[in-house]
Amino acid sequence: MREIDQFDESDLPDFCRKPTVVLGVGNTLFGDDGFGCAVVDYVEAHYRVPETVCLLDAGTGVRKLLFTLCLSTARPQRLLILDAIDAGRSPGEIFEIDPAEIPPVKLDDFSMHQLPTSNLLRELQETCGVEVRVLACQTGPLPEEISQGLSQAVSGAVSQAAEWLVSEYFPSTTVPRGDLCQTTC
Amino acid sequence: MAKTLVIQPVTRIEGHAKVTIQLNDAGNVDTARVNVIELRGFEKFCLGRPVEDLPRITPRICGVCPWSHHLASAKACDAVFGVEPPPSGKKLRELCNSIAYMEEHILHFYFLAGADFLLGPDADYSIRNVIGVLQAAPDIARKVVKVRHMCAHMLEVLAGKAIHPQAAVPGGFSKPLAPAERDQLRKNADDALELAKFSIAFAKENVFPKYFEVVKSLGVITTGFIGTVKENGALNLYDGKLRLMTSKGAYQDFPYDRYTEFISEHIESWSYLKFPYAKQWGEGFSMDVENPKGVYRANTLARINVCDFIDTPLAQAELEEFRAKFGRPAQLTLLYHWARLIELLYNAENTIRLLDDPEITSTETRVKVTPRAARGVGCTEAPRGTLIHDYTTDANGLITNVNLIVGTTHNNAPINMSVTQAAKGLIHDGKYDQGVLNTVEMSIRAYDPCFSCATHRLDGKLSVKLDIFDADGKLLGTLAN
Numbered sequence: 270m271r272e273i274d275q276f277d278e279s280d281l282p283d284f285c286r287k288p289t290v291v292l293g294v295g296n297t298l299f300g301d302d303g304f305g306c307a308v309v310d311y312v313e314a315h316y317r318v319p320e321t322v323c324l325l326d327a328g329t330g331v332r333k334l335l336f337t338l339c340l341s342t343a344r345p346q347r348l349l350i351l352d353a354i355d356a357g358r359s360p361g362e363i364f365e366i367d368p369a370e371i372p373p374v375k376l377d378d379f380s381m382h383q384l385p386t387s388n389l390l391r392e393l394q395e396t397c398g399v400e401v402r403v404l405a406c407q408t409g410p411l412p413e414e415i416s417q418g419l420s421q422a423v424s425g426a427v428s429q430a431a432e433w434l435v436s437e438y439f440p441s442t443t444v445p446r447g448d449l450c451q452t453t454c
Numbered sequence: 455m456a457k458t459l460v461i462q463p464v465t466r467i468e469g470h471a472k473v474t475i476q477l478n479d480a481g482n483v484d485t486a487r488v489n490v491i492e493l494r495g496f497e498k499f500c501l502g503r504p505v506e507d508l509p510r511i512t513p514r515i516c517g518v519c520p521w522s523h524h525l526a527s528a529k530a531c532d533a534v535f536g537v538e539p540p541p542s543g544k545k546l547r548e549l550c551n552s553i554a555y556m557e558e559h560i561l562h563f564y565f566l567a568g569a570d571f572l573l574g575p576d577a578d579y580s581i582r583n584v585i586g587v588l589q590a591a592p593d594i595a596r597k598v599v600k601v602r603h604m605c606a607h608m609l610e611v612l613a614g615k616a617i618h619p620q621a622a623v624p625g626g627f628s629k630p631l632a633p634a635e636r637d638q639l640r641k642n643a644d645d646a647l648e649l650a651k652f653s654i655a656f657a658k659e660n661v662f663p664k665y666f667e668v669v670k671s672l673g674v675i676t677t678g679f680i681g682t683v684k685e686n687g688a689l690n691l692y693d694g695k696l697r698l699m700t701s702k703g704a705y706q707d708f709p710y711d712r713y714t715e716f717i718s719e720h721i722e723s724w725s726y727l728k729f730p731y732a733k734q735w736g737e738g739f740s741m742d743v744e745n746p747k748g749v750y751r752a753n754t755l756a757r758i759n760v761c762d763f764i765d766t767p768l769a770q771a772e773l774e775e776f777r778a779k780f781g782r783p784a785q786l787t788l789l790y791h792w793a794r795l796i797e798l799l800y801n802a803e804n805t806i807r808l809l810d811d812p813e814i815t816s817t818e819t820r821v822k823v824t825p826r827a828a829r830g831v832g833c834t835e836a837p838r839g840t841l842i843h844d845y846t847t848d849a850n851g852l853i854t855n856v857n858l859i860v861g862t863t864h865n866n867a868p869i870n871m872s873v874t875q876a877a878k879g880l881i882h883d884g885k886y887d888q889g890v891l892n893t894v895e896m897s898i899r900a901y902d903p904c905f906s907c908a909t910h911r912l913d914g915k916l917s918v919k920l921d922i923f924d925a926d927g928k929l930l931g932t933l934a935n
Contacts, residue, residue: 282606298499298514328514330617336561337606340599414495 281343284334287323289438290345294331294352298415301360301408301423304430305351311431319439335389339397348393349438350403351430353423360409361422363430368394368401404430473894475877481884486874487724488866488898500856505534505830505847506624506823508856512843513618521554521609522836522861523843524619525692530843531624533711533830534851535823542816543626548692549808550612550621551834552801555691556646557605558837559798563653563791564598594656601649604642611635626820633815643805650802654772654795662792671879673787673872673897675743676701678732678750679759680717680864682835683707687762689769689800691835697760698732698750703783705760706734710833713842713859720748720867729867730859741867743875752839752864753901754793759783764796766803772796787872790900825851836861838901865901872897 284290293309295302309326318324323345327334331350338344358364368390394401409420419427478484496515500508509527513520525547532539539547613621614629621629631639662669678701682694698716699705708716718733731739731748740747750756759782764770773796780789808814829846839861846855876897880886 281603282610285603296514298511326618328618329518330520332518333561333606334617336565337599337602340595341603342599412495415499416495417499 281341282337283323284325284345285338285341285343287321288345289322289347289349290338291322291324291349291351291434291438292327292331292334293325294327294350296329298417300412300416300418301406301420302353302411303417304353304406304408304419304423304427307419307424307427308351308430308434311427312434315431316435322439332389335393338399339389339392344393344397344399347400347438348390348402349434350390350401351434352403352405353408354405355408355411356405358407359422360407360420361426362407363426363433364405364407366403366405368403404433406430473873473898475873475881475894477881477884481882483874483877483881486870486877486894488870488873496858497856500845500853503853505531505825505845505851505853508843508845508853509622509624510618510620519554519558519836519838520617521550521619522834522841524622525551526832526834526836526841526843528622528624528832529693529834530830530832530845531823533832534826534828534845534847535624535830536826536828537625537821537823539626540816540818540821542630542813543819543821544693545808545811545814546612546627546629546631546819547622549805549814550609550619551692552804552808553605553608553612555801555837556650556798556805557602557609559794559801560598560602560605560649560653562837563657563794563798564595597649597652601646604645608639608642611639623820625823628820630817630819631815636809636815640806640809643802643809647799647802647806650795650799651768654799657792657795665788668893668896669786669788672893673876673900674785675746675749675787675868675871675875676785677746677868677871678735679756679783680732680750680752680840681757681760682710682833682840683761684765688765689757689761689763689797691757691797691801693834696833696840698734699756699760699783700735701783701785710842711831713831713833713844717859725866727863727866730864731867739867741871741874743871743878746867746871749867749871750864751868751901752861753790753837754797755784755787755790756839757835758793758796764800766800766807768803769796769800772799787868787897787900825849829855838862839864862901869898869901872900 284292291309291312293305293307295305297303297306306326306328309324312318312324325334338348354366356364390401390403393399406423406426409422473486473488475486476484500511503511509524509531512523512527515523528547609615609619612629612631612635613619621627679699681697681699682690683697684690684694695707696710696713696716697705697707706716716732716734717730718739720729720731720739722729729739729741730750732750733748735748737747739749741749758773758776761773764773776784776789776792776796780786784793825847827847827849829844831845832843834841840859841861842857842859844855844857845853848854873894876894880893
């Protein structure tokens with residue numbers, strides 16, 4: 270096989286090259302499952318995201334992104350997954366999950382839809398040296414039929430999760446867009 | 455004592471499914487069924503929406519093959535509005551389709567099915583995954599990774615974003631390709647072609663011969679096939695006419711907007727997913743492995759079987775070699791993998807051909823559309839099979855009816871038949887182990903199924919497990935991966 274030309278890392282997608290990557294995960298067609306995507310939308314609308322951060326609505330395509338990250342020569346230093354999950358808590362409750370504590374029964378499943386695709390998160394954390402964190406929101410009952418929109422409880426948690434994200438990942442470089450607007454408009 | 459084995463879900467396929475194997479009193483396989491759960495409501499969800507919203511909504515159904523839904527939906531919108539996109543708009547769509555295909559086929563061969571072949575079906579479950587492949591063949595993995603990166607990057611250049619694409623619009627394509635961008639993509643395409651050439655040569659030398667006994671026996675069934683061809687009978691994955699081929703190779707062509715005249719859908723009480731079958735053959739429907747009726751297959755092997763030829767030279771040469779070995783139509787289920795690599799080569803060549811076409815950089819990529827009351831059908835070949843979007847609108851262009859048939863649904867009956875055949879050949883006297891069960895799963899993975907798409911369901915709570923029931927439904931034991 271002819272040696273494939275050296276790949277210019279500047280051609281890599283942002284989620285491989287930027288030091289911090291935040292992925293909103295879920296399906297917006299399934300009620301509260303769209304929580305992660307809603308947080309990304311909220312942050313984009315209300316905050317200025319620094320150049321060092323890749324903030325992405327990964328939707329149902331998260332597995333491909335994580336797969337690419339796992340195999341990439343360039344990776345972020347920090348990865349945050351925003352996801353919806355049913356952990357038996359109160360709907361709208363936000364909590365952090367340590368990928369290392371995800372039950373082993375889920376670890377080796379390579380379904381493309383297994384969110385947050387825990388085996389790849391484990392590989393990124395343990396083998397690839399990426400700091401991986403998962404911020405989850407407890408869902409209400411997911412709809413039996415396709416239905417857009419978050420429940421009231423989960424919708425209320427979106428701004429709370431956004432504030433946490435900003436304070437943890439870009440506190441000094443970011444100000445809310447609203448404040449910018451007041452001073453410049 | 456009779457037992458039921460349940461493999462839930464099948465691992466390393468796109469989505470989740472549960473395989474139930476019913477053993478008889480002698481411990482041999484009585485029946486095997488692949489069960490999926492359907493999430494209802496997509497059609498209802500669409501009612502009253504502007505039809506032009508659907509190319510943006512449908513990629514959200516599933517993140518595995520969003521480009522296929524995006525393009526089939528855009529084509530259905532073209533038909534609803536009664537417009538024909540300009541040549542550059544069509545070519546840009548087809549270019550995206552070919553690149554997305556390469557990304558998908560590389561993923562499947564090397565990292566979803568590849569683990570079975572590179573590591574062996576009996577390998578420990580904890581390494582029989584993508585990381586295991588990386589460790590087993592690091593040099594190959596590095597090349598594969600580079601090209602996958604390139605494919606993702608090419609789609610970003612073409613469409614602005616690789617996830618949840620929005621660039622295809624009713625009437626064409628929203629983003630012309632600049633000449634400088636074309637030149638950049640052209641270099642990437644050369645590398646993709648090199649990997650495609652390497653992949654099929656590598657597989658023919660190192661993979662298929664090693665597992666040829668498995669290929670000849672696992673999941674083998676005899677069915678008809680469906681796929682898309684151009685007017686001249688050449689393989690095409692973006693547009694053309696549908697060709698329905700019997701198991702003996704006779705075929706009939708028809709425009710895809712007449713699919714309801716040729717295909718009907720059977721319902722089984724134990725499955726939420728319907729079973730499309732060829733009603734045009736007039737023999738009804740049966741999944742009897744020895745004597746199936748109306749059953750046809752979609753996806754790579756089907757497309758390679760139904761086309762008369764491939765209009766790119768390297769893929770055509772591979773097709774000729776394939777047919778010399780296996781005939782037409784080829785029936786061995788694991789040949790889906792071989793056919794997938796021929797398609798990978800075709801898409802790499804097609805990408806170069808499209809990029810070399812001067813028309814690809816034309817700025818006239820779309821035409822205006824006007825709402826009207828109409829029905830429109832869009833059809834593409836998704837990596838997992840023929841994908842049909844069928845929309846009807848009122849005079850304001852608002853949706854009044856929607857029907858989707860996705861690739862995996864076409865293969866519902868064949869997958870069940872292949873599982874039954876594989877299970878019968880591998881489980882005897884009630885004896886089974888993890889390797890045997892994974893081999894059964896291999897027969898499913900050959901079809902590259904996407905059950906979440908087929909059933910419109912995303913469920914992250916299932917895990918891999920094996921339940922054993924006796925004839926009375928009593929749980930005897932559970933094994934988990």
